[in-house]
Every structure is written in structure tokens, then in C-alpha cells.
Amino acid sequence: MSLEEIQNRIAQAEAKAERAAGSVTLIAVSKVQPNERVEAVLEQGHRVFGENRVQEAAGKWPDFKARFEGVDLHLIGPLQTNKARQAMELCDTIHSVDRPKLANTLARLAQELGGCPDLFVQVNTGEEEQKAGILPADADAFIAQCRALDLPIKGLMCIPPVEEEASLHFSLLAKIAERNDLTGLSMGMSSDFEKAIALGATHVRVGSAIFGARAYEL
Ligand SMILES: *Cc1c(COP(=O)(O)O)cnc(C)c1O
Numbered sequence: 001m002s003l004e005e006i007q008n009r010i011a012q013a014e015a016k017a018e019r020a021a022g023s024v025t026l027i028a029v030s031k032v033q034p035n036e037r038v039e040a041v042l043e044q045g046h047r048v049f050g051e052n053r054v055q056e057a058a059g060k061w062p063d064f065k066a067r068f069e070g071v072d073l074h075l076i077g078p079l080q081t082n083k084a085r086q087a088m089e090l091c092d093t094i095h096s097v098d099r100p101k102l103a104n105t106l107a108r109l110a111q112e113l114g115g116c117p118d119l120f121v122q123v124n125t126g127e128e129e130q131k132a133g134i135l136p137a138d139a140d141a142f143i144a145q146c147r148a149l150d151l152p153i154k155g156l157m158c159i160p161p162v163e164e165e166a167s168l169h170f171s172l173l174a175k176i177a178e179r180n181d182l183t184g185l186s187m188g189m190s191s192d193f194e195k196a197i198a199l200g201a202t203h204v205r206v207g208s209a210i211f212g213a214r215a216y217e218l
Contacts, residue, residue: 003028003044003210006193010204013197024197027074029189029207032214035060041210042068050095050205052077054087061090076157076186076205078132081105088117095120095157095186095203098133100145102161107149118154120186120203121146121174126161133158136176143180155184155202166192170199 010024027050030038039047047070051057057073066072075091078098080165083146086106087094097119110116121143124133133143139156146153156177160169170187177185177200188196191208197204208214 003041003046006206006210009194010197013194017198019197024201025203027076027203027205028210029076029187029205030060030211031056031077031207032216033207034207034213034215037206037211038064042071048072048074050074050076050207051091054079054090057090058086074203074205085109085113088113091117093118093120093154095205096122096150097146097153098122098124098130100142103142103146103149103151107151110151116152119146120155120157120184121150121153122157122159123173125158125172126164128161131159131161136172139176140180145180153182155186156181157186157203159189160187160192167195170196170201174200 010026011021014021014024025048027048028041029050042064053119061073073091074093074095075087076095079087079094079096079102081102088109094117124131124135124137125136143153156173158169158173160166165215170190173187174185185201186203188201188204190206193204193206203213
């Protein structure tokens with residue numbers, strides 16, 4: 001597939017859901033991809049990218065940012081508190097705020113740095129043990145806690161369990177967002193972004209459908 005094809009499919013999904021054209025942001029997930037593939041997508045004019053790991057992002061994006069204007073970088077993978085400062089300096093949005101300790105660290109660093117990236121709270125909608133994210137039952141209280149810390153929470157993010165119907169998880173995430181007055185919904189990947197758009201996604205995170213298969217999984 002290609003960037004253009006994914007952009008067309010997003011436009012069709014927006015129209016089908018009777019949503020405004022351009023209401024969905026495409027995050028091109030470039031983790032693990034060879035630099036030539038990332039560069040090709042930058043050359044086509046795309047600027048919104050997603051990375052899973054701070055270390056990997058720090059290795060390639062300062063150079064790309066120097067060469068291409070207007071890069072908008074999203075951290076979509078789990079964040080350790082000892083990498084929080086680097087993540088805040090490098091990324092425009094962090095999608096993986098998922099525990100009080102991290103929220104406290106981000107708030108302290110935001111004071112120190114005089115600013116904070118846009119933030120999404122990650123919800124573990126499938127309640128999977130190995131997966132990051134706040135449990136659905138704890139989400140409201142955690143969002144309130146983040147707000148009390150003055151963190152700029154823009155929305156919620158989820159990664160549905162692979163073996164379950166993604167739509168159920170997208171609906172649950174949308175419901176939690178609505179009752180907390182949050183408008184951002186980061187949900188939908190290569191295999192299910194159209195379903196996510198139908199259920200209100202504002203940010204879809206698409207990797208392999210744009211860049212091709214990754215050489216390995218993280
Ligand atoms: C890798 C990744 C994606 C993209 O996955 P694809 O199936 O390649 O589209 C989206 N979101 C997160 C959190 C990821 O880690």
C-alpha cells in the first residue's frame with residue numbers, strides 16, 4: 001500500500017461516517033522502518049509520525065527535523081519516567097500517559113521546561129496483564145488527577161487485544177472520553193483504522209500499511 005492510498009481510505013471513512021474531511025489525523029508509525037522508507041514519506045509531504053521508543057526516536061528524528069520543516073512527532077509506546085524528559089523535549093504529543101507516577105513526573109518536568117507536549121491517557125480496554133494503560137475502572141479518577149496536575153490531556157488512546165473485535169474497545173474508549181469531556185481519540189491501526197474512524201477516532205496510528213512490513217516486532 002502507499003501513503004496516498006491510506007489517505008484516500010481515511011477520506012472515504014470520514015465521508016461514510018458523515019464526519020468533516022480532515023477531521024482525522026494520520027500518524028505514520030515509523031518505528032523499526034529503514035530510514036529510506038521514512039524519508040520517502042517525508043518527501044511526499046507527510047509530517048505527522050509516530051514512534052514507539054524514545055531511544056529510537058532520538059536516534060533518527062533530530063536529523064529529519066533539521067531537514068524537513070514542520071515535523072509533528074508522536075510517542076505512542078510505553079514511557080519510562082527516566083526517559084520522560086527526553087520524550088518531552090523530542091515529541092509534540094505523548095499518547096501513553098498511564099499511571100500516577102508518570103503523571104507526576106510529567107507535571108514536574110512541565111514546570112521545569114516551561115511547557116508540555118499534548119497528552120493522551122492510554123486505557124487498557126482489554127484489561128490485559130502485559131499491556132500498558134490505566135484500567136477502565138480507574139480511568140475517570142486518573143484523568144481527574146492529571147487535570148489537577150495541570151497536564152494538557154487532549155484525549156484517550158487504546159490498543160485493543162489482537163484476538164478480540166476492535167470495535168468493542170473503540171466504543172468503550174469513546175464512552176470514557178465522552179463522559180470526561182475529552183475530544184481526542186487515538187485509536188485504529190493498519191488493520192482496523194476505518195472501524196476506528198466510524199467510532200470517532202481523531203488520530204489513527206498506521207504503520208505497516210504505509211511503510212510495508214517491519215523487519216521485526218518490538
Ligand atoms: C506499531 C504500532 C502501531 C502501528 O501498527 P501497524 O499495525 O503497523 O499499523 C500503532 N500503534 C501502536 C501503539 C504501535 O505500537
